[in-house]
Amino acid sequence: MTPVLEAKNLVKTYGRVVGLDGVGLQLLPGEILAVIGDNGAGKSTLIKCLTGAEIPTSGELFVNGEPVSFKRPQDARAAGLETVYQTLAVSPALDVAANLFLGREVRRKGVLGSVFRSLDVKGMRERARAELTELGISTLQDVTVPVENLSGGQRQAVAVARAAAFGSKVVVLDEPTAALGVRESNQVLQLIRTLRDRGVAVILISHNMPQVFEVADRIHIQRLGKCAGTITPQSHSMTDAVAIMTGAQTL
Amino acid sequence: MTDLSSAFADRSTPLSRVRDLLHRYPAISPAVVLVVAVLVFGLLNDRFLAPANLSLITQQVAVVGTLAIAQTLVILTAGIDLSVGAAMILAAMVMAQSASSSGVPPVLALVLGLAAGIAAGALNGLLVTRLKLPPFIVTLGTLSIFTALTLLYTDGNTVRGSQLSSTLTFTGDTLSVLGIKISVGVLIMLALYVLIAYVLKRTAWGRHVYAVGDDKEAARLSGVRVNRVLASVYLVAGAIIAITAWIQIGRTNAASPNSGLDLNLDSITAVVIGGTSLFGGRGVIWGTLLGALIVGVFRNGLALAGLDVLYQTLTVGVLVIVAVAVDQWIRKAKS
Numbered sequence: 001m002t003p004v005l006e007a008k009n010l011v012k013t014y015g016r017v018v019g020l021d022g023v024g025l026q027l028l029p030g031e032i033l034a035v036i037g038d039n040g041a042g043k044s045t046l047i048k049c050l051t052g053a054e055i056p057t058s059g060e061l062f063v064n065g066e067p068v069s070f071k072r073p074q075d076a077r078a079a080g081l082e083t084v085y086q087t088l089a090v091s092p093a094l095d096v097a098a099n100l101f102l103g104r105e106v107r108r109k110g111v112l113g114s115v116f117r118s119l120d121v122k123g124m125r126e127r128a129r130a131e132l133t134e135l136g137i138s139t140l141q142d143v144t145v146p147v148e149n150l151s152g153g154q155r156q157a158v159a160v161a162r163a164a165a166f167g168s169k170v171v172v173l174d175e176p177t178a179a180l181g182v183r184e185s186n187q188v189l190q191l192i193r194t195l196r197d198r199g200v201a202v203i204l205i206s207h208n209m210p211q212v213f214e215v216a217d218r219i220h221i222q223r224l225g226k227c228a229g230t231i232t233p234q235s236h237s238m239t240d241a242v243a244i245m246t247g248a249q250t251l
Numbered sequence: 252m253t254d255l256s257s258a259f260a261d262r263s264t265p266l267s268r269v270r271d272l273l274h275r276y277p278a279i280s281p282a283v284v285l286v287v288a289v290l291v292f293g294l295l296n297d298r299f300l301a302p303a304n305l306s307l308i309t310q311q312v313a314v315v316g317t318l319a320i321a322q323t324l325v326i327l328t329a330g331i332d333l334s335v336g337a338a339m340i341l342a343a344m345v346m347a348q349s350a351s352s353s354g355v356p357p358v359l360a361l362v363l364g365l366a367a368g369i370a371a372g373a374l375n376g377l378l379v380t381r382l383k384l385p386p387f388i389v390t391l392g393t394l395s396i397f398t399a400l401t402l403l404y405t406d407g408n409t410v411r412g413s414q415l416s417s418t419l420t421f422t423g424d425t426l427s428v429l430g431i432k433i434s435v436g437v438l439i440m441l442a443l444y445v446l447i448a449y450v451l452k453r454t455a456w457g458r459h460v461y462a463v464g465d466d467k468e469a470a471r472l473s474g475v476r477v478n479r480v481l482a483s484v485y486l487v488a489g490a491i492i493a494i495t496a497w498i499q500i501g502r503t504n505a506a507s508p509n510s511g512l513d514l515n516l517d518s519i520t521a522v523v524i525g526g527t528s529l530f531g532g533r534g535v536i537w538g539t540l541l542g543a544l545i546v547g548v549f550r551n552g553l554a555l556a557g558l559d560v561l562y563q564t565l566t567v568g569v570l571v572i573v574a575v576a577v578d579q580w581i582r583k584a585k586s
Contacts, residue, residue, distance in 0.1 A: 053472065074474045089472035091462040093532045098458055103474025105455035117454040146275070 002065045004029045004201045005050065005081065005170050010059035012045050019045035020056070021225035027170060032192060032202045034212040037222030038245055043205050044086075044174065046222065050203070051083040051172055052076035063169075074103065082163035086174040090159055092148035096140055097121075097128035099147055100162045131165040136194060153184030160188065164195050171195055172203040177211060189215050209238045221245055274581050277526035277534050281541035281574075284524075288545060292552030299555055306425075306432040308547045313436040314502055316543035317495040318514055319521040320440075320447055321488035323539045326522050327451075328484050329464040329531025330379065330386035335492055336514030337397035338371035340507075343496035344401050347410035347506030350419055357418035365493040371397060372489020376482040394515060405508045412504035422501030436498035443491060448536045460484060464531025520567060521546055524574045528582065545570065 005027040012020040020042050027033050037043045048054035050061070052070030061068050063079045070076045073083070090099050101124045107113035108120045128143045137157045140150075147155055156176060163171045173192065177185035185208075192215055195202055206212050212219060213233045221228045221244050228244050229251035236244075243249035273279055293300045318335050325332040346364030349355040355363065371393065378389040412420065422436035451457035459480045462470040471477045500506050525542025527534025549570070550563045 072474075073472055077474060083472070085472055087469065087472075089466075089469040091465045091469055091473070091532070093461055093465045094458065099473075102458070102462060102470070105458065107455070117450075117456070119453055119455060119458075121453075149271075 001028055003027055003062070004064055005203075006062040006065075007046075007050060008060045008062075010046065010049055010061075011057045012042075012049055012054060013057050018225050020049065020059075022059075023222070023225070023227050025050070025220060025227065027201050027203060029169075029201055030196060030199050031217040032196050032204055032215055034216035034219045035203060035205045035222060036207070036209070036212060036219060036241065036245060037228075041222040041245070042225040043222050045225075047083070047172055047174055047203070047205060050076075051081055053083070077104075077168075080167070080169035081172065082166075082168040082170070083172040084156075084159045084163045084174065084176055086178065088155055088159045090147045090155060090162075093146055095144045095146050096132075096150075096158055097125045097143040099158055100124075100128045100131065100143075100165060102162075104166070128165075132161055135161055135164055135191065137161055137191070151184075152179055153181075153187060156180060156184070156188055157191065160191055160195075164191075164198075164200060168200060170201045170203065172205075174205045175207065176204070177206070177208060185211065209241065213238055213241075223247060270581055273577070274533075277528075277581075278538040278541060279526075280577060281525050281538050281545060284570075285541050285545050285548065288548050288552065292548065292555070295552070296555045299552055302431045304551065304555070308544075308551050309431075309437045310434050310502060311551065312543050312547035313434065313440050314495060314499045314511075315514055315517045315521055315546070316540060317436075317440040317443060317498055318492065319518040319525075319539045319543050320443055320536065321491040321495070322518040322522050323525075323527055323534065323536055324447070324460065324484050324488050324491075325386065326519075326527055326529060327460050327464045327531060327534060328481055329467070330481075330484075331390065331519065331529070332375065332386065332485075332488060333390040333515050334371070334375065334394040334397055335488070335518050336512050336516075337394045337401070338368060338489065338492045339496045339499060339514060340511050341371060341397045341401045341404075342368040342493040343499050343506045343511075344405050344410075344508055346419060346496060347415060347500060348405055350416060351410050351414040357416040360419065361497060364496055365490065368491075368493025368496065369486060369489040372485040372487070372492065373482075375489075376485030379485065380478040380482050398512070401508045407508055409505055409507040409509075415500065415504070415506070419497070420501045420504055422498045423504055424501070434501065436501050439494065439498060443494065444536060444540055447491075451536055456480070456483070461532050464533075466532070517546070520571055523578075524570050526574065526578070528578050529575065530582065533578075533582075542574075 003026040007025040010020050010023045023046055035043055049056040052073045052075050055071060068079055091102060106120045106124050108118045112118040125143050132140050139154060140157060147158055176188050180188060189211060192202055204216065216233060219231050219241060223245060240249060244251060298304055318339060321335055322332055342364040345367040346360050349363050350357050350360035375389055375393055378384055379386050422439060423434055425432040425434045459475045462475050463477050463480050467477055499511060521543040522539050524545050525538030527538055546567055549566050553563045553566060
């Protein structure tokens with residue numbers, strides 16, 4: 001099976017600091033791949049390099065076997081890669097629909113759109129509603145509410161919905177449950193499973209071992225800027241994973 | 252998937268509902284202040300509501316009201332432009348002096364002034380986006396630069412009305428609407444408000460201006476080209492500043508390199524009283540028009556009431572502080 005996303009030998013240096021030291025990663029269609037690692041292991045750098053937020057110093061990226069290089073987040077998006085950042089990257093003052101379409105607004109048809117640059121606000125709202133319904137996010141039916149009026153879980157849902165909408169192939173989630181309570185976390189995990197069931201491949205960065213072992217199909221372990229190995233919840237225990245993460249055990 | 256919202260019960264009180272309303276429609280509070288001020292001053296003095304006086308207020312407001320449009324755009328991106336007044340004087344002097352002393356055809360002189368305004372905006376935008384300097388510092392520097400350039404160019408000389416062609420003072424011509432004399436400058440100001448209101452509300456660029464001011468990094472990660480948006484905002488502001496220069500020449504029937512420096516801060520006053528947040532990302536352009544009108548109405552009304560000009564200044568100061576305090580209160584609920 002061709003990986004939907006593949007990275008080979010990614011290196012990222014910041015001056016003399018090495019963020020990534022030759023990392024490889026394969027993401028198969030319709031799987032949830034968790035990325036774990038201690039602080040400073042290069043999880044965030046890896047994700048940024050995969051999604052166009054940072055340009056790797058060297059290394060290769062492939063989407064469906066085709067070589068790609070992302071200069072900015074839009075490039076990754078155009079290739080079907082969407083990211084939910086830890087900071088959520090939503091604009092609080094804009095409403096739910098405006099956030100879903102931020103950076104890819106749809107203009108009206110005809111002269112109004114082409115000459116007067118008028119946005120198709122109504123059309124975007126309708127599509128936003130449809131996408132939210134399809135993802136089973138029933139709570140966000142009023143897409144005209146500013147995002148800052150939403151709870152943490154609802155904001156997370158907006159961010160995930162934005163990533164999952166518009167037919168994306170890969171969704172990358174950076175610590176999606178870090179700021180959430182137990183109940184909201186479970187809802188987000190359920191949303192992640194919904195994505196997988198729709199055939200979307202998911203990369204999940206998390207510190208939360210029980211959650212990782214609950215939803216992940218495979219687990220990529222980062223250590224000191226390198227990949228320390230890839231395991232599955234069946235092949236190894238949580239204790240093993242932590243041991244590999246901290247270097248107490250090697251694969 | 253289960254309902255996420257049930258865990259968060261609605262805990263609104265009357266006060267928080269007012270706050271939410273003000274948050275959603277930031278132009279409400281300046282609108283209320285303006286209506287009350289007009290009513291009070293109208294009751295205090297019969298002459299206040301006389302057509303001639305209302306006409307005077309609109310003309311007094313036209314320059315700062317137009318300049319404040321440029322200021323609003325910059326402040327919406329969480330920036331500030333301390334150089335708008337200086338850039339306007341520079342553009343005005345280019346228009347007036349090139350037409351009077353250098354014998355450039357009036358229309359071309361206007362185009363040269365427009366180019367000067369846009370160049371001033373481009374310089375600000377370039378420094379903010381390329382050198383990544385805070386807008387406050389950049390425009391504090393360009394304020395001095397534009398002022399010095401203006402004085403170097405003009406030798407400090409004023410171009411008087413008798414030296415100006417009718418094209419340059421066209422913005423001062425008036426026409427009568429329902430017994431009220433409206434100047435061309437006021438009409439241009441209103442047209443610009445309509446245009447910018449449309450652009451901010453209905454185009455992707457407008458949304459990106461808000462998104463950049465709201466949270467720059469979030470906007471970038473969402474695929475908004477932040478630097479491009481910022482640079483374009485300063486360019487558009489430069490064009491509006493140049494148009495204001497034309498209105499100023501018509502309004503004063505002269506072009507002086509020494510008048511109008513107050514406008515740097517007066518434009519910020521209008522924006523702030525109009526409910527636009529200095530932290531960026533929140534506010535509407537109509538609020539700025541209301542803010543400019545409020546300042547105009549207070550100055551005019553207090554003068555008619557026979558109060559010393561210092562009380563006008565004092566009142567405007569109080570208004571600014573109240574407006575920012577209200578903004579803080581509204582923001583606090585959301586953080």
